[in-house]
Amino acid sequence: MENLNVAIIQANLVWHNAEANRNNFSEKIKLLSNEVDLIVLPEMFTTGFTMQPNKVAETMQGETLAWMKKLALEKNTAITGSVVIEENNNYYNRLLFVFPSGKVEYYNKKHLFSYAGEDEIYSAGNDKVIITYKNWKICPLICYDLRFPVWSRNVENYDLLIYVANWPKIRVSAWNTLLKARAIENMSYVIGVNRVGKDANDIDYNGYSTVINCLGENSKILEEKEYVEIFTLDKNHLIKSRKKFNFLADKDNFKLERDS
Numbered sequence: 019m020e021n022l023n024v025a026i027i028q029a030n031l032v033w034h035n036a037e038a039n040r041n042n043f044s045e046k047i048k049l050l051s052n053e054v055d056l057i058v059l060p061e062m063f064t065t066g067f068t069m070q071p072n073k074v075a076e077t078m079q080g081e082t083l084a085w086m087k088k089l090a091l092e093k094n095t096a097i098t099g100s101v102v103i104e105e106n107n108n109y110y111n112r113l114l115f116v117f118p119s120g121k122v123e124y125y126n127k128k129h130l131f132s133y134a135g136e137d138e139i140y141s142a143g144n145d146k147v148i149i150t151y152k153n154w155k156i157c158p159l160i161c162y163d164l165r166f167p168v169w170s171r172n173v174e175n176y177d178l179l180i181y182v183a184n185w186p187k188i189r190v191s192a193w194n195t196l197l198k199a200r201a202i203e204n205m206s207y208v209i210g211v212n213r214v215g216k217d218a219n220d221i222d223y224n225g226y227s228t229v230i231n232c233l234g235e236n237s238k239i240l241e242e243k244e245y246v247e248i249f250t251l252d253k254n255h256l257i258k259s260r261k262k263f264n265f266l267a268d269k270d271n272f273k274l275e276r277d278s
Contacts, residue, residue, distance in 0.1 A: 020153050022178070022251040025050055025057045025095075028227040028240050030215030031184075034074050036064035040085050046246045047089055047097075054248060055152055057089075059099025060182050060213040061161050062111065067184035067217065068102065069139050075104035078122075086116040094118045096151055099211075100127070100160050100182050108141040113158045113182060115149050123149050127160040128169055136162075146274075148174045154253070157206075161185060164196045164210075168274070172204035172266060177256060181210045184217075187224040194226060194239075201230040205259065205266050207251050214243060232259050 027046055032038040047057060061067065064082050065074045076082050086097050096117050103112040111127040126143025130136040146169065149156045155176040161183040163169060170179060179200055185193045193210065201208040207229065214225045229237040229249040237249050260266065 021253055022152060022154050023053055023055045023248060024209060024229070024251060025054045025246060025248050026209065026211050026227050026229070026240065027057065027059055028212060028214060028225045028243075028245040028247075029060065029063070030244055031060070031063065031066045031213050031217070033066045033218040034068065034070075036074065036076070036082060039064045040082065044085075044089070047093065049246070050093065050095075050248070052094060054093065054095050057093075057095055057097045058180060058182065058209055058211045059097070060211050061100045061184045062102060063099040063182075063213075064101050066213075067134070067161075067221075069135055071102045071104065071109035071139060075102045075109055077104060083114060083116070083122065086114060087120045087122075090116045090118050091120060098158060098180065098182070109139060110143065111136070111140055111160060113160055115151075115156075115158060117151065123147065125158045125160070127163065129162045129166050131162045146174075148176055154178055154251075156180060158182075164193070164200065167200065167203065168272070170200055170204065171269070171272075172206055173269075175266075176204075176206060177253070178207045178209065178251065179204060181208070183210065183212045184223060185212045185226075187222040190224055190226050194228075197228065198230055198234045198236075201232060202234040205232045205256075205263070207231055207256065209249075232256055 098115040100113040113125040125147040157176040197210045227240045
């Protein structure tokens with residue numbers, strides 16, 4: 019079975035400066051080997067976690083998506099991360115998944131962070147997305163989605179759950195605990211990519227990006243500073259573990275209903 023080489027980029031973000039952030043990520047991505055299959059960037063990686071989308075929103079024809087397509091082609095790798103997108107007079111916290119071919123799939127954040135007023139400014143997505151890439155089934159989610167296990171429940175038999183985030187230092191214990199719980203309960207690899215630094219609202223972020231296997235074991239935890247780290251996800255380990263324990267066979271059946 020094909021393993022997946024994933025590069026996590028944990029970075030400090032320049033507030034509301036898409037060009038500066040793209041340049042920072044470009045320099046880091048250029049140093050990666052051509053053996054990387056997927057690059058994962060944080061939530062709102064061009065702006066920081068902003069409640070002013072009117073100042074920074076792009077479209078699906080904007081510079082950031084064009085930049086992602088260019089790098090994906092040059093490096094022959096997929097790239098994912100979330101950005102602020104305006105579409106049909108609505109703002110979305112949208113995760114973009116760009117294939118090496120230039121094909122784009124996306125996920126709109128379902129659970130909007132009401133504590134910061136995200137739900138009053140952005141429109142929520144209602145569709146769970148499963149992306150198939152290099153024989154891996156990937157479920158991409160965003161930050162606050164991590165607190166809602168029903169939404170991430172592995173009823174699709176996905177192999178990898180990705181959370182991109184701007185998760186504050188003050189609540190990093192919850193980040194660590196919930197990432198591990200999602201991996202264990204879904205018998206899936208989990209990747210969590212957070213940012214570091216301080217934003218314009220004086221909120222501190224200390225990273226703790228990581229990869230966790232389906233038994234809840236961390237490969238490595240990236241703390242406190244910028245990192246570019248490559249992890250190898252072992253498909254055989256996933257298959258053998260699921261076959262041996264088969265916990266998903268005993269999962270509860272349920273039906274998700276759209277919000278009214």
